Amino acid sequence: xxxxxxxxxxxxxxxxxxxxxxxxxxxxxxxxxxxxxxxxxxxxxxxxxxxxxxxxxxxxxxxxxxxxxxxxxxxxxxxxxxxxxxxxxxxxxxxxxxxxxxxxxxxxxxxxxxxxxxxxxxxxxxxxxxxxxxxxxxxxxxxxxxxxxxxxxxxxxxxxxxxxxxxxxxxxxxxxxxxxxxxxxxxxxxxxxxxxxxxxxxxxxxxxxxxxxxxxxxxxxxxxxxxxxxxxxxxxxxxxxxxxxxxxxxxxxxxxxxxxxxxxxxxxxxxxxxxxxxxxxxxxxxxxxxxxxxxxxxxxxxxxxxxxxxxxxxxxxxxxxxxxxxxxxxxxxxxxxxxxxxxxxxxxxxxxxxxxxxxxxxxxxxxxxxxxxxxxxxxxxxxxxxxxxxxxxxxxxxxxxxxxxxxxxxxxxxxxxxxxxxxxxxxxxxxxxxxxxxxxxxxxxxxxxxxxxxxxxxxxxxxxxxxxxxxxxxxxxxxxxxxxxxxxxxxxxxxxxxxxxxxxxxxxxxxxxxxxxxxxxxxxxxxxxxxxxxxxxxxxxxxxxxxxxxxxxxxxxxxxxxxxxxxxxxxxxxxxxxxxxxxxxxxxxxxxxxxxxxxxxxxxxxxxxxxxxxxxxxxxxxxxxxxxxxxxxxxxxxxxxxxxxxxxxxxxxxxxxxxxxxxxxxxxxxxxxxxxxxxxxxxxxxxxxxxxxxxxxxxxxxxxxxxxxxxxxxxxxxxxxxxxxxxxxxxxxxxxxxxxxxxxxxxxxxxxxxxxxxxxxxxxxxxxxxxxxxxxxxxxxxxxxxxxxxxxxxxxxxxxxxxxxxxxxxxxxxxxxxxxxxxxxxxxxxxxxxxxxxxxxxxxxxxxxxxxxxxxxxxxxxxxxxxxxxxxxxxxxxxxxxxxxxx
RNA sequence: AGGCCCGUAGCUCAGUUGGUUAGAGCGCUACGUUGACAUCGUAGAGGUCAGCGGUUCGAAUCCGCUCGGGCCUACCA
Numbered sequence: 011x012x013x014x015x016x017x018x019x020x021x022x023x024x025x026x027x028x029x030x031x032x033x034x035x036x037x038x039x040x041x042x043x044x045x046x047x048x049x050x051x052x053x054x055x056x057x058x059x060x061x062x063x064x065x066x067x068x069x070x071x072x073x074x075x076x077x078x079x080x081x082x083x084x085x086x087x088x089x090x091x092x093x094x095x096x097x098x099x100x101x102x103x104x105x106x107x108x109x110x111x112x113x114x115x116x117x118x119x120x121x122x123x124x125x126x127x128x129x130x131x132x133x134x135x136x137x138x139x140x141x142x143x144x145x146x147x148x149x150x151x152x153x154x155x156x157x158x159x160x161x162x163x164x165x166x167x168x169x170x171x172x173x174x175x176x177x178x179x180x181x182x183x184x185x186x187x188x189x190x191x192x193x194x195x196x197x198x199x200x201x202x203x204x205x206x207x208x209x210x211x212x213x214x215x216x217x218x219x220x221x222x223x224x225x226x227x228x229x230x231x232x233x234x235x236x237x238x239x240x241x242x243x244x245x246x247x248x249x250x251x252x253x254x255x256x257x258x259x260x261x262x263x264x265x266x267x268x269x270x271x272x273x274x275x276x277x278x279x280x281x282x283x284x285x286x287x288x289x290x291x292x293x294x295x296x297x298x299x300x301x302x303x304x305x306x307x308x309x310x311x312x313x314x315x316x317x318x319x320x321x322x323x324x325x326x327x328x329x330x331x332x333x334x335x336x337x338x339x340x341x342x343x344x345x346x347x348x349x350x351x352x353x354x355x356x357x358x359x360x361x362x363x364x365x366x367x368x369x370x371x372x373x374x375x376x377x378x379x380x381x382x383x384x385x386x387x388x389x390x391x392x393x394x395x396x397x398x399x400x401x402x403x404x405x406x407x408x409x410x411x412x413x414x415x416x417x418x419x420x421x422x423x424x425x426x427x428x429x430x431x432x433x434x435x436x437x438x439x440x441x442x443x444x445x446x447x448x449x450x451x452x453x454x455x456x457x458x459x460x461x462x463x464x465x466x467x468x469x470x471x472x473x474x475x476x477x478x479x480x481x482x483x484x485x486x487x488x489x490x491x492x493x494x495x496x497x498x499x500x501x502x503x504x505x506x507x508x509x510x511x512x513x514x515x516x517x518x519x520x521x522x523x524x525x526x527x528x529x530x531x532x533x534x535x536x537x538x539x540x541x542x543x544x545x546x547x548x549x550x551x552x553x554x555x556x557x558x559x560x561x562x563x564x565x566x567x568x569x570x571x572x573x574x575x576x577x578x579x580x581x582x583x584x585x586x587x588x589x590x591x592x593x594x595x596x597x598x599x600x601x602x603x604x605x606x607x608x609x610x611x612x613x614x615x616x617x618x619x620x621x622x623x624x625x626x627x628x629x630x631x632x633x634x635x636x637x638x639x640x641x642x643x644x645x646x647x648x649x650x651x652x653x654x655x656x657x658x659x660x661x662x663x664x665x666x667x668x669x670x671x672x673x674x675x676x677x678x679x680x681x682x683x684x685x686x687x688x689x690x691x692x693x694x695x696x697x698x699x700x701x702x703x704x705x706x707x708x709x710x711x712x713x714x715x716x717x718x719x720x721x722x723x724x725x726x727x728x729x730x731x732x733x734x735x736x737x738x739x740x741x742x743x744x745x746x747x748x749x750x751x752x753x754x755x756x757x758x759x760x761x762x763x764x765x766x767x768x769x770x771x772x773x774x775x776x777x778x779x780x781x782x783x784x785x786x787x788x789x790x791x792x793x794x795x796x797x798x799x800x801x802x803x804x805x806x807x808x809x810x811x812x813x814x815x816x817x818x819x820x821x822x823x824x825x826x827x828x829x830x831x832x833x834x835x836x837x838x839x840x841x842x843x844x845x846x847x848x849x850x851x852x853x854x855x856x857x858x859x860x861x862x863x864x865x866x867x868x869x870x871x872x873x874x875x876x877x878x879x880x881x882x883x884x885x886x887x888x889x890x891x892x893x894x895x896x897x
Numbered sequence: 898a899g900g901c902c903c904g905u906a907g908c909u910c911a912g913u914u915g916g917u918u919a920g921a922g923c924g925c926u927a928c929g930u931u932g933a934c935a936u937c938g939u940a941g942a943g944g945u946c947a948g949c950g951g952u953u954c955g956a957a958u959c960c961g962c963u964c965g966g967g968c969c970u971a972c973c974a
Contacts, residue, residue, distance in 0.1 A: 301972045593936040604933030764940050863954035872916050879917050
């Protein structure tokens with residue numbers, strides 16, 4: 011590590027190019043050893059806590075994680091420097107389905123399966139995996155510079171969290187909110203488990219609509235029924251029609267005969283039937299369609315399960331079909347209908363079909379005994395919390411979506427037919443009683459016997475995730491951590507898991523703790539590739555954060571991600587941009603290198619500096635610094651990471667490097683000494699690095715350690731140094747105005763030189779006049795600097811001589827006199843064009859300023875500004891006309 | 898079907914409660930090895946703010962409609 015913070019560490023040791031690899035991980039290790047990121051409980055400081063959205067324990071971080079981690083770390087570091095007792099609480103999720111699938115796929119390559127292994131052995135294997143991959147997440151977060159408190163790391167299946175899960179389950183059960191029952195669920199035949207509504211993805215598919223004739227009992231009449239799923243007819247138990255449908259009034263009280271099977275299907279009138287669709291008659295399959303299930307309940311119809319959990323037809327489907335895959339059965343049923351003359355017609359039909367989000371196949375709605383959690387009451391709490399502002403969604407455009415989803419919430423199917431997860435704390439006695447308890451011991455006591463069998467199902471992963479903000483802090487116990495950090499401050503996560511996770515955390519938190527889980531939710535967009543296309547393995551456009559860190563350094567990646575996080579927008583990540591911010595890192599590096607080589611031996615970082623005795627350039631940069639410090643925190647307060655980064659970028663590169671360093675050169679080189687220049691350079695660098703530290707932690711620490719006198723700010727590390735704030739004593743609007751004029755004059759002179767086609771070395775003289783005397787005096791005072799920056803021979807206050815090229819910027823009239831030279835046609839043309847445009851602007855401004863409506867209704871300052879502007883435009887008009895030799 | 902978001906320079910995006918000549922980065926053009934940085938410097942070109950209508954003294958900004966793109970929710974068998 012080069013950051014040894016010794017006096018000897020000077021620019022002579024600094025490479026011309028910065029090399030993030032050479033110091034990033036060294037600092038990460040040092041910070042960890044020193045324990046800088048360990049939060050206190052209890053603490054006298056105000057608390058700030060961000061619970062990490064726990065990544066999959068066996069997973070790999072993708073750029074979306076990198077984005078969210080960057081923002082969380084940025085906030086945590088910023089608050090820590092501001093003096094908060096900041097805790098970024100890390101952890102991982104067992105991710106039931108995903109992880110189990112991963113291991114099961116691996117087992118296939120070994121020629122075995124979880125069924126062959128049995129539950130106990132399989133789980134042992136899962137834990138081995140977990141142990142093997144567990145370190146990956148931390149490694150990758152370390153690469154990014156994450157300042158997590160690893161002493162508080164949690165895992166959703168660890169003892170503490172498992173206890174919280176059982177406690178929550180038992181309480182909800184005792185409150186009657188968790189129940190077990192036989193309902194229609196979304197079944198994934200591939201996964202072999204029920205899934206929640208959220209895990210079903212609706213896809214529009216091109217299917218077929220089959221029209222089937224059903225004979226009417228006791229007559230020759232045949233009615234026609236349309237269906238997209240003919241195989242389910244084997245489980246039909248009724249035919250529904252609209253009660254007022256005049257076409258079918260004669261069918262009331264009668265029954266149809268189910269083709270192939272011969273079952274008698276009573277006609278049931280139900281207003282839910284759409285008379286316009288198909289024939290207005292609907293087959294009812296209570297056990298294989300959610301609507302039919304409801305209708306079956308209303309009309310007390312029996313149900314028949316003809317499709318089993320494996321997606322194959324059951325014995326009840328009849329011996330011709332039993333054992334067939336559901337889609338094979340469809341073909342066979344259609345063939346039979348055709349053969350037997352029941353198939354009327356087949357139409358192409360586009361419709362929406364639910365697919366399993368995780369495994370891709372069409373979801374099979376079927377009836378199954380599962381555990382459900384009633385969410386209505388908890389949803390109302392979550393609605394209320396956002397409505398009254400206790401919990402704030404950002405951007406707040408999500409409020410409506412929040413309202414809509416929570417208003418229409420349905421019971422949550424929380425049981426999964428998996429093994430990897432929290433096994434449901436319910437036990438069954440031999441005589442079939444169900445005991446829900448916190449432990450086997452408690453269950454046995456309640457049951458009066460130890461002959462108990464635990465429910466084999468596990469809970470939906472999101473059930474444990476829902477408790478994350480408080481379970482990680484020790485709930486249900488009343489712990490010091492919980493008292494110190496709960497409710498937590500911010501949740502940073504993707505909008506894609508707003509309902510899966512954020513809403514459920516809000517609901518359980520309000521229910522169990524009576525408090526919101528966090529005060530603010532910052533929802534990020536989706537990271538996309540440079541073309542705006544969603545990254546996916548199949549498209550091959552995935553960018554791996556680890557590779558990006560290797561190529562550009564963590565700081566560049568962090569800065570890029572943070573600066574792209576604009577509210578409500580996706581993030582198009584593009585390598586050029588990361589390279590651009592790596593260049594920014596190089597700029598910071600070289601600016602520091604230059605400063606250290608020139609400030610002189612006595613220069614030191616100062617806690618503060620009295621601006622009174624300083625020259626204008628120093629007063630200017632301190633004033634700018636003060637303003638930027640205020641703005642950056644303002645932007646971070648409202649989660650405008652993009653704006654905060656922009657301010658930092660432009661301050662450092664624009665104000666500090668492009669102008670201040672240039673302005674300080676004559677002083678630093680001893681050509682025109684100014685008071686305390688070296689101290690100012692170091693002090694500005696110190697604060698600028700501190701301002702940048704939350705975004706670029708490594709580079710800033712590496713450089714800050716080299717600044718002579720940095721110890722007065724903090725003895726050990728920039729991580730714990732105070733975050734710079736506005737410094738009232740440095741605010742100097744007058745000097746900012748004057749220096750702004752100077753900058754514009756310099757820029758304009760350079761432009762004129764280029765426009766006039768003069769070589770950079772051509773000799774010329776500058777004259778200037780300004781209405782504002784303070785500005786004029788500053789320009790006069792700083793004439794040597796103007797000469798240095800524009801390479802003019804002389805700078806004179808006063809009117810420009812005849813024939814000078816004239817212009818006006820920032821209220822300063824300038825004239826550039828050059829030895830007699832013909833104006834080129836090109837230059838003349840450009841000037842004429844410029845003048846024409848100005849003439850138009852003047853005309854428009856005059857018109858507006860003579861409009862009584864405008865004068866009467868617009869606020870005074872707008873009118874005032876318009877007049878000043880017009881006056882200036884006219885002056886410039888005159889200057890340009892003079893340049894052209896027009897009177 | 899309902900809801901939400903987006904459409905601004907070649908590209909990716911900022912633009913606060915309506916108020917000067919609409920900004921940035923990258924890219925592009927010209928010039929430049931002046932004692933930090935070619936991962937650089939100086940200057941420049943480039944936009945009828947998707948379209949139409951309305952409100953207003955004044956609209957990229959507010960309202961309505963149209964077109965285009967994306968996302969979420971939904972039981973049309």
